[in-house]
Amino acid sequence: MKKLNQKSLDFIDDVIYRHKDEKGPIKLMLHEIQNELGYIPFEAMEKMSEALDEPIAKIYGVVTFYSQFTTEPKGKHVISVCLGTACYVNGSQTILDLLVEMTGAPVNGTSQDGVFSIDATRCVGACGLAPVVSVDGTVFGCTKQLEDLKMLVLDYKKEEAPA
Numbered sequence: 463m464k465k466l467n468q469k470s471l472d473f474i475d476d477v478i479y480r481h482k483d484e485k486g487p488i489k490l491m492l493h494e495i496q497n498e499l500g501y502i503p504f505e506a507m508e509k510m511s512e513a514l515d516e517p518i519a520k521i522y523g524v525v526t527f528y529s530q531f532t533t534e535p536k537g538k539h540v541i542s543v544c545l546g547t548a549c550y551v552n553g554s555q556t557i558l559d560l561l562v563e564m565t566g567a568p569v570n571g572t573s574q575d576g577v578f579s580i581d582a583t584r585c586v587g588a589c590g591l592a593p594v595v596s597v598d599g600t601v602f603g604c605t606k607q608l609e610d611l612k613m614l615v616l617d618y619k620k621e622e623a624p625a
């Protein structure tokens with residue numbers, strides 16, 4: 463397991479300090495930590511457990527219950543492919559396979575170069591655009607925008623390629 467740097471540890475301490483006396487502090491803290499670091503490191507759960515006097519298992523339970531939290535570091539660009547019914551019948555599996563091939567990231571994992579993560583998700587509530595893919599939060603309705611999506615992924619690959 464990679465050790466967190468001092469800046470990340472200080473950030474976690476600050477988040478805990480700011481929220482520890484609020485109502486429902488666990489989710490507030492986890493949201494900020496997830497947004498800043500891209501995942502919830504074990505050290506964060508340890509520090510929260512100590513500060514809130516709650517068992518780590520309780521915090522870990524919250525992390526694993528909500529799909530927006532992850533204990534694995536994500537890639538620089540996060541691609542989510544909806545596999546809900548409307549998206550699936552409109553070809554999202556084919557798009558997912560294409561993205562896996564283009565990025566080298568496995569489904570629900572991160573590419574070895576750390577550039578891309580791919581998540582397979584359930585319905586994201588945009589069925590009218592099915593099949594739906596989002597890249598770093600930008601939504602693509604892929605029937606019309608598949609070429610745009612491919613270009614974006616290729617651009618990111620080029621940007622990150624060693625010179």
Ligand code: FES
Pocket residue numbers: 544545546547548549550584585586587588589590592593594
């Ligand atoms: S099924 Fe994909 S957005 Fe609803």
